[in-house]
Amino acid sequence: MARTGGFIIDLNDDQHPYFELSKQNSELPFLRILPPDVRLIIYEMLVYRYSPINPVQVQRYSNKFGLEHEQGYLDPRFTTVYLAQTCRAIYVEIERWNPLYRVNTFQFSSQLRCCEFLAAIVPRKRKQIRRLIIEVEGNPMGAEPVGTTFTLSKELLALLSQCDGVHFNMLRLLMNFRPCAQPAALRNILNQSKDPVQRPGLHYMWELPFFTPEMLFDCIDATHRTVIPLGKEITNALRARTAHDIPQWFKAMAGNNRLLEDAVAATRIQFPGELRITLDKESSSIGSVASRTRAKCGVPNSVGIVEREITRYNVEGILIKDIYITNIRWAGARVECEVANLQNWWDRNWENLTALLEPRHDYRLQQFYRSLISGFRRKQRPLNEMEAIPSPHYIFKIISDILSPEHYSKRAGSGWYSRLAWSSLTTEWDSLAQQEGSETEREKEN
Known part of the structure; x- marks a missing residue:
């Protein structure tokens, strides 16, 4: 029952215990009569969410993400998981078409959170993502060195270079200024956005033609009425600087495997997207050699982590864990x-x-x-x-x-x-x- 073609399920595998049942399911009217493009539309309607999806890692270093609900709990399974559990034939179509990633907008509270999610999913799913919203921390109080306010991390850029769908759709960056921005500090940011000091070796958000800026402020009182107009001015200045074509350095990133592996390794996810199918961490070149020792290359659990035995209680029978x-x-x-x-x-x-x-x-x-x-x-x-x-x-x-x-x-x-x-x-x-x-x-x- 080898996994072929980079997919988990092979319906032609006659050694699978459900091979005959899968053949019967493939003859169902839904799969036999409806054309593929109609089925894809149905799948997309089923998994579409009106508001942006905020993926939350279910455990540190895990490659599994869930949905955070307003009530404060996590749902470890997206709608697409329930849909894929219907039968193996539908699972195969969901796995190949990736409707969840095609129709939804994914939102992240930081560049790091976005990197973790992109590194965790398999490469073909990264390519299907079309809309991303990333909150970028901005500090108008001048804590960052001049010329770094509007930069993007090289890890995020390396992973974004793999997201072909985003290149032709939307990357929305939310500049969140904390604490409440003072007008004088925002004028400094406005000057930087109009006439930036670009430092060598750094890449700036306006260099990506699919980038859309937006200013966010945590709190604004009545004395800071000038903040909103200044925020709009900064947004307009950034939009005016936005490139019209994808830069050559960004295109080169897409083919730089070493850079991609370094970006994936930086997230410290034990079994990232490149290893989710094969689960062969020992033969991989992702991460340091120390991260690929025999002890760390065992079979992962249900959340994609190799578990280690950790003492649960102290000698007095009290729980040790937080x-x-x-x-x-x-x-x-x-x-x-x-x-x-x-x-x-x-x-x-x-x-x-x-x-x-x-x-x-x-x-x-x-x-x-x-x-x-x-x-x-x-x-x-x-x-x-x-x-x-x-x-x-x-x-x-x-x-x-x-x-x-x-x-x-x-x-x-x-x-x-x-x-x-x-x-x-x-x-x-x-x-x-x-x-x-x-x-x-x-x-x-x-």
């Missing part, structure tokens, strides 16, 4: 917490509360209850869910009984402030519980 608490429940007479690894949001486990009885986990417990209480107050969660969750008062009683009592009694120490925080959470919780009781009584009366 964690984020996502849920708390009763488990008989015990209390269990669902914890997520900060370095890998999808690594979640239910742990006994006793594994978190350490001051550094104390804050995470408080953080969970703050978020929970906020959800109840905003009516994002029904109040009747409170009955199944241990109260902050109960949690703090366990913590303070097991941890050193002096930790919470020493005035002005970290424990003292922690105790005040738990007291505040208990008060808010009791208030909500009383409100829930009143609502229950009213429902009974009605």
Whole structure:
């Protein structure tokens, strides 16, 4: 079942256990009657998103990305994943046509985040991307050396040179100035955009003909009404400088394999797009020799990382990892917490509360209850869910009984402030519980 032609699935592989089923699926009316161009339109309509997609790496060094939702959680699978799971024949068409990348706009909070995403996907998908929005950090307060304000990293340029679709469509760069820009500082930026000091060896955003600039400001008060007009002036000045043809140095980048490999290696993704099909890291030339040792060339897990055995608990049975608490429940007479690894949001486990009885986990417990209480107050969660969750008062009683009592009694120490925080959470919780009781009584009366 070798992978041929740079694709994961070969429908002609008669050794595959689903070979006969795939032949039957290929005769379905959808695949047999509808012409390919109509099927492609259907796929594109299914995976299209009205707003830009913000890909989020599910774990550091991973080649898997998910969607960040407004509620704050990550969906590890794009719509195209569900579509591709329909059958192997549709999977093959999705893999070859890449509709997700053709019709959507991808937005990134920095040049580095964009590089990580482009390095993680296979080369043919990079070529299909048509629209990118990248937030470029700008500092009008003059922290950057003169002539570097409008530069793009060589790693981003090397990866953009592979994105043929972007060359004929859109690269939108958002210049985000933090903090609130002062007019005097912006005038300096305006002068640079009109008459830039170009430093040797650097490449500037206006050298790319498919580049579109836009100014962003985090906050603007009434005294800075001149900021918006200055931002527009900077935008117009950058547009006026934009090249009409793709420069020769950028075309040369597309054929420079060494430069591309260096850009991919800089993202530190363990199995980048060039290796996602073969998974043969040992024979690759991407990255340093130290990154291709036998220990680092094993079979990757579901998020594209070679896992190493790491001790989870210390000798006292306390969790060592930095964690984020996502849920708390009763488990008989015990209390269990669902914890997520900060370095890998999808690594979640239910742990006994006793594994978190350490001051550094104390804050995470408080953080969970703050978020929970906020959800109840905003009516994002029904109040009747409170009955199944241990109260902050109960949690703090366990913590303070097991941890050193002096930790919470020493005035002005970290424990003292922690105790005040738990007291505040208990008060808010009791208030909500009383409100829930009143609502229950009213429902009974009605």
